[in-house]
Amino acid sequence: MAGGKGKLEKFAELGQMPHVFQNFDYKQPQLLGANGPVELKGKWNELVFKNGKPIVLELACGRGEYSVSLGQQFPENNYIGIDIKGNRMYTGAMHALELGLTNVAFLRTRIELLERFFAPEEVGAIWITFPDPHLKKGAEKNRLTAPKFIELYRNVAKHAAIVHHKTDDPILHEWSAETCAQLGLPILERNDDIYKNGRPEGPLGIKTYYEGLNISGSNTAMYLQFALH
Numbered sequence: 001m002a003g004g005k006g007k008l009e010k011f012a013e014l015g016q017m018p019h020v021f022q023n024f025d026y027k028q029p030q031l032l033g034a035n036g037p038v039e040l041k042g043k044w045n046e047l048v049f050k051n052g053k054p055i056v057l058e059l060a061c062g063r064g065e066y067s068v069s070l071g072q073q074f075p076e077n078n079y080i081g082i083d084i085k086g087n088r089m090y091t092g093a094m095h096a097l098e099l100g101l102t103n104v105a106f107l108r109t110r111i112e113l114l115e116r117f118f119a120p121e122e123v124g125a126i127w128i129t130f131p132d133p134h135l136k137k138g139a140e141k142n143r144l145t146a147p148k149f150i151e152l153y154r155n156v157a158k159h160a161a162i163v164h165h166k167t168d169d170p171i172l173h174e175w176s177a178e179t180c181a182q183l184g185l186p187i188l189e190r191n192d193d194i195y196k197n198g199r200p201e202g203p204l205g206i207k208t209y210y211e212g213l214n215i216s217g218s219n220t221a222m223y224l225q226f227a228l229h
């Protein structure tokens with residue numbers, strides 16, 4: 001198990017995992033897999049999953065609870081957890097290996113580089129799970145639902161792709177809904193308190209590490225589902 005391992009040991013193991021791909025250079029981005037450099041843009045299904053199932057991204061995946069749980073619940077999809085922090089990703093990557101999931105992979109990079117690693121229309125859906133709320137004045141542009149990120153998602157997602165946004169922060173939740181309205185993106189579902197009627201079944205009931213920390217103090221989670229076109 002992962003317990004007790006240091007960061008360096010985890011990083012070394014991460015680099016050897018067949019379903020983990022990492023970029024260490026933001027100026028000349030290049031993916032490194034267990035077998036060396038690899039070009040996956042437009043080829044995730046062909047080279048990694050070896051099937052034609054829809055690709056679902058989990059952005060800001062942290063320990064990848066959504067990628068792993070959704071991968072288990074929905075074998076008809078392929079899941080890729082994306083985060084910049086390798087030690088968090090290690091937990092999810094190990095978990096997927098232990099469970100023998102062949103439809104779950106991890107990509108360590110900055111989300112800003114999404115277009116470097118995915119071709120237009122390669123992505124079928126996106127989950128954004130408990131992203132940093134960036135509450136300081138002027139920091140809104142860094143939110144993963146800011147217009148510049150939405151534009152990125154539109155450039156790699158299928159026309160019908162939807163985004164699932166889950167947060168415990170009411171300010172971010174409201175701001176994201178307002179941003180959708182400003183951009184003319186249809187909101188398909190909005191839930192301001194997913195625990196009002198008990199723990200939801202299915203994907204919404206998956207609990208992540210950061211949700212458990214309850215940093216915002218809201219004691220609940222909020223959900224927004226919107227279309228990218």
Ligand SMILES: C[S@@+](CC[C@H](N)C(=O)[O-])C[C@H]1O[C@@H](n2cnc3c(N)ncnc32)[C@H](O)[C@@H]1O
Nearest residue numbers: 060061062083084085110111129130208209210
């Ligand atoms: C608050 S944590 C949430 C992690 C996880 N989804 C959870 O709920 O436990 C936010 C995550 O976003 C990642 N992150 C923030 N900005 C990022 C960026 N621009 N590119 C990639 N990862 C990013 C951080 O490394 C961190 O793991």
